[in-house]
Structures are given as C-alpha cells and as structure tokens.
Amino acid sequence: MRQVDSKHRRRLLLALGALPLARGAAAASSIDDKRTGGPYVPTPQVVVDQMLRIGRIGARDVVVDLGCGDGVIVLTAVEQLKAQGFGVDIDPDLVALANGEAKKRGIADRAKFYVQDVFKADIGKATVVTLYLLPGMMLDLRSKILGELKPGTRVVSHDYHFDDWTPDDQYTWDVPEKELITGVPRATVYLWIVPARIAGKWQVRMEAPGTEKFDLVLKQRYQDIDGVIIGGASKERKLTQSRLEGDDISFAFTSGNDRHHFKGRVSGEAMEGTVQLAGGKGAAKWSATRIKA
Numbered sequence: 001m002r003q004v005d006s007k008h009r010r011r012l013l014l015a016l017g018a019l020p021l022a023r024g025a026a027a028a029s030s031i032d033d034k035r036t037g038g039p040y041v042p043t044p045q046v047v048v049d050q051m052l053r054i055g056r057i058g059a060r061d062v063v064v065d066l067g068c069g070d071g072v073i074v075l076t077a078v079e080q081l082k083a084q085g086f087g088v089d090i091d092p093d094l095v096a097l098a099n100g101e102a103k104k105r106g107i108a109d110r111a112k113f114y115v116q117d118v119f120k121a122d123i124g125k126a127t128v129v130t131l132y133l134l135p136g137m138m139l140d141l142r143s144k145i146l147g148e149l150k151p152g153t154r155v156v157s158h159d160y161h162f163d164d165w166t167p168d169d170q171y172t173w174d175v176p177e178k179e180l181i182t183g184v185p186r187a188t189v190y191l192w193i194v195p196a197r198i199a200g201k202w203q204v205r206m207e208a209p210g211t212e213k214f215d216l217v218l219k220q221r222y223q224d225i226d227g228v229i230i231g232g233a234s235k236e237r238k239l240t241q242s243r244l245e246g247d248d249i250s251f252a253f254t255s256g257n258d259r260h261h262f263k264g265r266v267s268g269e270a271m272e273g274t275v276q277l278a279g280g281k282g283a284a285k286w287s288a289t290r291i292k293a
C-alpha cells in the first residue's frame with residue numbers, strides 16, 4: 001500500500017492544525033459527544049488496510065465512509081481494490097482535499113466526496129460502510145445503519161463499536177504511529193454484518209409428501225436468533241442451531257428421533273431454501289411467508 005500517503009497525510013494534519021484536536025479526541029472518546037462524530041483524526045494507512053481486509057472489500061463493492069475526513073478509506077478501496085464509493089463529511093476543506101486527491105489519482109469517476117451530515121447521507125446502495133466516529137455518534141447511527149442498509153451489508157469501524165450489537169469479527173493489534181495522534185499505540189477494527197429482520201411469526205411449507213405444516217416464531221437480537229415451531233406432531237418445539245448472517249438463515253428442529261435441518265434466504269416478507277429431512281429422507285424445498293401481526 002502507498003507509503004507516500006502517510007507522509008502526505010501527516011503534513012496535511014499539521015497544515016490543518018488538527019494535532020491538538022486529534023489529541024483531544026482521545027480524551028473526548030470517553031465523553032458522549034452526541035450528533036458530532038468528533039474532529040478530524042486520520043486513520044493511519046496500516047489501519048485503513050486492515051479495515052479493508054476485515055471488510056473483505058473487492059471490485060464489486062460500493063464503499064461509503066461516514067465522516068470521511070481526507071477520504072483515505074474510500075480512496076484506498078477504489079485505487080487499490082477497484083471498488084467504487086463515496087464519503088461525506090461536514091468539513092468542506094477536507095471534502096475538497098478528498099475530491100482533489102481523487103482527481104489527482106485519476107479515480108474521480110469512482111470516488112466522490114460530499115459536504116453532508118452523516119445522518120442525511122443516502123447509504124442504501126452501500127455494500128460496505130466504514131466509520132471512525134466517536135462512541136456517542138456510533139450509538140446515534142446504529143438505527144440508521146440497521147434501518148437503511150440492505151441485509152448482508154458489511155459495517156467496519158476503527159476503534160469504536162455499537163455497544164450491545166456484538167461484532168461478527170474484530171482484530172486488535174499494536175500500531176505505534178497512533179500514539180502520536182491519539183495517545184494510544186493500538187487499534188481495533190470491528191466488522192458487523194447487517195442482519196435481515198426476521199422477528200415475528202412465519203407460516204412454513206415443506207414441499208415433500210407427508211411433511212408437517214407448521215408456524216415458525218422467531219425472536220431476534222441483531223444477528224442472534226432463537227425461536228420455536230408450533231404445529232405438526234407436538235405443540236411447541238424449540239429451534240436448535242439457529243443462525244442468521246445477513247439474509248442467510250439456518251435452523252433445525254427435532255422430528256421423531258431425528259432433526260430437520262433448514263437453510264434458506266430471507267427476502268423481506270418471504271423466505272425460501274432447502275431442508276434436509278429427518279430420518280435420512282433426502283432434501284426438499286421449503287418456503288415461508290410472514291404472518292402479519
């Protein structure tokens with residue numbers, strides 16, 4: 001990855017007089033600084049590279065950086081990994097710098113930067129959202145992230161997390177160059193995968209002769225799911241091996257002395273997939289529709 005960038009960015013930081021602010025940000029991280037994601041503190045290039053790695057960013061991705069600063073995350077994703085994307089920031093000077101850099105690197109058609117508040121950004125087309133914002137802002141943004149992003153969208157954050165929304169992956173390591181800008185020579189990168197909304201009651205059909213008809217009642221806390229089957233041979237059976245990743249769902253329940261194993265995909269008010277039938281009776285298709293409350 002480009003070594004010249006860190007020198008350029010250090011000069012930029014000094015030119016912007018941001019170093020005192022950056023130091024302040026480390027202290028501010030313990031304050032819940034609502035509605036502002038904090039001052040400009042750049043993510044070092046080594047951390048950007050880890051963010052792009054944990055987010056598994058590739059040429060098909062649309063990367064959106066909320067509070068983009070000088071644009072380093074989107075610029076790197078576009079230039080190095082052939083993604084496309086945009087960033088938004090409330091600071092017009094930083095946005096101008098980011099757009100200027102995109103032009104200089106010949107990628108201005110795929111990397112764009114706008115002066116905009118993060119809460120107003122249209123993030124619906126993102127496949128990856130990146131963040132380096134203070135904890136209060138992370139919490140404020142959580143409902144926008146869960147409400148506006150498609151299931152399966154990856155959310156990657158530098159150092160700060162979403163409180164009780166457990167990350168799907170995280171990585172902490174020593175980054176000596178951070179000591180100068182934040183006072184802490186370490187970084188953590190987090191990954192979350194936006195889960196489909198599956199909580200509620202579903203009517204399930206298995207397309208195999210003689211199979212049971214039943215309802216599925218699902219509970220959800222972010223990507224953690226649990227539930228029961230109602231109907232069929234017995235009144236209520238607990239699901240086992242329930243898992244949700246983006247819009248991929250899987251679960252099992254006992255039938256006789258064995259289990260049916262379901263795998264499928266959620267699409268709004270419907271699900272469909274394949275079930276491995278209990279008792280070695282082969283596979284069948286299944287589908288489900290949400291029962292309106």
Ligand SMILES: C[S@@+](CC[C@H](N)C(=O)[O-])C[C@H]1O[C@@H](n2cnc3c(N)ncnc32)[C@H](O)[C@@H]1O
Nearest residue numbers: 037040041042043067068069089090117118132
């Ligand atoms: C810690 S810097 C991160 C910069 C860049 N994402 C990076 O990682 O190098 C946070 C940025 O968020 C911007 N910011 C803070 N509050 C914002 C808001 N409400 N809307 C848009 N940008 C905001 C700041 O101007 C600053 O550039």
